[in-house]
Amino acid sequence: MSAYRGRFAPSPTGPLHFGSLVGALASWLDARAHRGAWLVRIEDLDGPRTVPGAADDILRTLAHFGMAPDEPPVWQSRRDAHYAAALAQLTAGGLVYPCGCTRKEIADSLRAAHERHTTLAYPGTCRDGLHGKRARTWRLRVPDGNAAIVTFDDRWQRTQTQNLATDVGDFVLKRADGQWAYQLAVVVDDADAGITHVVRGADLLDSTARQIYLQRCLGAPTPAYLHVPVVVDTHGEKLSKQTGATALERDDPLPALRAAAAHLGLAVEGDAPGIARDAFLLAATAAWARRFGPGTG
Ligand SMILES: [Zn+2]
Known part of the structure; x- marks a missing residue:
């Protein structure tokens, strides 16, 4: 097996909050438990949502929490040529x-389909041509029948199965605003960075089958996946900037690290008031290794 390479991939839409700290800590612990490399990728493709300075702020907060990347961060906004090359390969x-x-046309046809109790996936309207319409997006053709079923074994969530044809349909690789779709960028970035293990929030579980299919289409290896439970607010919604998550206290990392480890179900041996940050992280790594380290697979 190739040497472990993991990553944390925040969107710079604001400061690091507790929900994203859980994802950062889980991916960092997994890399440390495997004595591997931990990388950070800034997912700043969504220009309008990107907040100036937020990426540097997130990196500073991670450093204060004892998690500094082992290599310089990668910025998606600087990788346009790589995504274009992948799209060209798939097009060829x-x-x-x-x-x-348009979104409305798809919604209308999905509503009609829904009333017939059939699929909610993109109905493949343009598979056989644009019918005189202007090209807005670029879609990846997904297979029909059994070939559309993608199954993978998630290290936390266990066996996952999705039928790309009925659950998703042909999905967008390049959006109507000219921007690269998340799925394409993630797959190209993980392949180029040699990522062997993806550890992230379970809100992305639903994207994984699409990413695995894209890897196969591009001839890229499929990493191991581990999706941790997401942090929800009192309304049961995923904690995010939009749901009012507050920024982390940078100068006092232990309470948040302790809460993040507890969210991950880790029994951190030797934790006590006054423990040093790095001693806590070391003990948390041991706790993670007992559950997810080499040989636990
Ligand atoms: Zn269409």
């Missing part, structure tokens, strides 16, 4: 087609 393979549907 006949796997991509232009779609002229």
Whole structure:
């Protein structure tokens, strides 16, 4: 097996909050438990949502929490040529087609389909041509029948199965605003960085089958996956900037680290008032290793 390489991939839409700290800590602990490399990728493709200075703020907070990346961070906004090359490769393979549907047209046709109690996936309207419409997005053709079923064994969530044809349909690789779709960027970035293990929030569980299919189409290896339970607010919604998550206290990292470890179900041996940050992280790494380290697989 190739040497372990993991990553944390925050969106710089604001300061690091507790929900994203849990993802950062889980991926960092897994890398340390495997004596591997831990990288950070700034997912700043969504220009309008990106807050100036937020990425540097997140990196500073991670450092204060004892988690500094082992290599310089990668910025998605600087990797346009790599995504274009991947789209060209898929297009040359006949796997991509232009779609002229607007969001409203898709919603209308999905509503009609829903009333017939059939699929909610993109209905494939443009598979056989644009029918005189202008190309808006570029979609990846997903297979029909059994070939559409993607199964993977998640290290936390266990066996996962998704039927790409019925659950998702042909999905967007390049959006109507000209921006690269999240799924394409993540797959290209993970492959280029040689990522062997993806550890992230379970809100991305639903994206994983699409990413595995894209890896296969591009001839890229599939990493091991581990999806940790997301942190929810009192309304049961995922904690985010939008749901009012507050920024972390940078100068006092232990309470938040302790809460994040507890969210991950870790029994950190030797934790006591006054424990040093790095001693806590070392003990947390041992706790993670007992559950998810080499040989526990
Ligand atoms: Zn279409």
